[in-house]
Amino acid sequence: MPTPPGIAYINQEYVPVEDAKISVLDWGFLHSDATYDVVHVWKQRFFRLNDHIDRFLESARRIHLELPVGRSELGRILAECVSRSGHEDAYVEMILTRGASPTFSRDPRDAENKLICFAIPFGWILRPDQRETGLSIAISELQRIPPESVDPRVKNYHWLDFVMGLYDAYDRGAENVILKDASGNLTEGPGFNVFVVDGQTLSTPKRGVLEGITRRTAIELARKLNFQVEERDVQTDELSKADEAFATSTAGGIMPITRINNASVGDGRAGPITKRLIEAYWEKHNHPDWSVGVAEILSQK
Ligand code: PLP
Numbered sequence: 001m002p003t004p005p006g007i008a009y010i011n012q013e014y015v016p017v018e019d020a021k022i023s024v025l026d027w028g029f030l031h032s033d034a035t036y037d038v039v040h041v042w043k044q045r046f047f048r049l050n051d052h053i054d055r056f057l058e059s060a061r062r063i064h065l066e067l068p069v070g071r072s073e074l075g076r077i078l079a080e081c082v083s084r085s086g087h088e089d090a091y092v093e094m095i096l097t098r099g100a101s102p103t104f105s106r107d108p109r110d111a112e113n114k115l116i117c118f119a120i121p122f123g124w125i126l127r128p129d130q131r132e133t134g135l136s137i138a139i140s141e142l143q144r145i146p147p148e149s150v151d152p153r154v155k156n157y158h159w160l161d162f163v164m165g166l167y168d169a170y171d172r173g174a175e176n177v178i179l180k181d182a183s184g185n186l187t188e189g190p191g192f193n194v195f196v197v198d199g200q201t202l203s204t205p206k207r208g209v210l211e212g213i214t215r216r217t218a219i220e221l222a223r224k225l226n227f228q229v230e231e232r233d234v235q236t237d238e239l240s241k242a243d244e245a246f247a248t249s250t251a252g253g254i255m256p257i258t259r260i261n262n263a264s265v266g267d268g269r270a271g272p273i274t275k276r277l278i279e280a281y282w283e284k285h286n287h288p289d290w291s292v293g294v295a296e297i298l299s300q301k
Pocket of ligand 1: 190
């Protein structure tokens with residue numbers, strides 16, 4: 001089957017992404033026993049690379065995985081994948097799996113942790129030409145895996161709750177989904193955090209979610225623009241009654257949510273505060289405080 005064109009780093013080698021293969025005995029494949037992070041490159045510059053690497057290292061630490069290379073070497077590997085891929089704008093993933101053990105031992109400590117990275121073309125949850133129409137989302141009755149079981153701050157592949165939620169959303173005529181927690185609070189969707197806008201105040205779920213880098217960016221930019229931001233429990237009906245709502249993800253940035261459970265959010269179009277944040281977000285992409293050039297990383301000794 002064709003794959004998006006790109007370059008992967010696996011087994012200490014750079015190979016075309018379609019040739020990057022792992023063992024079926026890898027715990028990452030057998031048990032979703034892995035962590036990962038996704039950073040993007042826009043016009044040959046990584047956006048918030050250090051923050052993504054920080055989160056990746058912290059995720060690994062929390063689940064007892066050890067990165068086989070140092071931090072700066074990881075940065076170089078990612079940059080090398082992008083450079084060799086030739087992509088101007090790229091979706092760049094770093095994965096650390098538990099790995100396989102020589103004896104198929106059931107003790108995770110016997111497995112050899114494995115680093116895999118790849119760069120493929122940038123992918124959008126919502127393309128720029130779809131922004132005005134926005135995302136149509138269903139809030140599923142399916143519960144997000146509780147944070148007491150799998151810590152969502154460790155970016156992970158335990159996605160069956162999201163995937164079943166997506167089927168639920170498709171059945172209800174929506175294109176994407178947000179899951180709730182056991183108390184009925186909103187959590188997040190497959191690959192994105194969520195914000196509701198009420199007047200000049202933005203609110204986003206605080207618990208049971210991945211601490212998204214785009215979420216953090218939206219919070220920082222909104223505060224700079226003098227909006228109030230609250231990280232707290234957010235109820236389902238706050239989303240349906242909001243003036244505006246948006247999703248945040250590395251895969252697309254800040255994306256208007258215009259329909260919830262088949263009803264319009266606000267006037268059903270991308271809202272003015274969301275639009276201001278989208279503008280501010282993309283403006284930061286060539287700012288040296290927020291981004292670093294692929295060539296710059298490769299030129300560092
Ligand atoms: N929530 C989940 C479950 C995710 O998988 C992701 C990203 O893939 C996000 C939120 C958004 O995080 P970020 O803004 O760092 O891409």
